[in-house]
Amino acid sequence: MRERSIETRAQKVAMPDLADEKRIVQGAGNYNAMCVGCHLAPGMSETAVSKGRYPMPPKLHKDKVGPGNAFGGS
Numbered sequence: 001m002r003e004r005s006i007e008t009r010a011q012k013v014a015m016p017d018l019a020d021e022k023r024i025v026q027g028a029g030n031y032n033a034m035c036v037g038c039h040l041a042p043g044m045s046e047t048a049v050s051k052g053r054y055p056m057p058p059k060l061h062k063d064k065v066g067p068g069n070a071f072g073g074s
Contacts, residue, residue: 018067035060 016023032041037049038057050057058065 015067031060 018024031039036044037047038053039060040046040050042061050059
């Protein structure tokens, strides 16, 4: 049920322009502020939050997640 719910809602998410430098800078700041606790960053050790998630969040500095998956496509 979880996977189907994600798949259904993800279809409505539009992929942004990934070449927009301002978006990249803003995204890096947002990632640092909101994402590193679960998804980590280079040189970070796992956190209590990252270890306790189900399913385990991908370590985005190591695990490659393509933009289609990250933004709702395949």
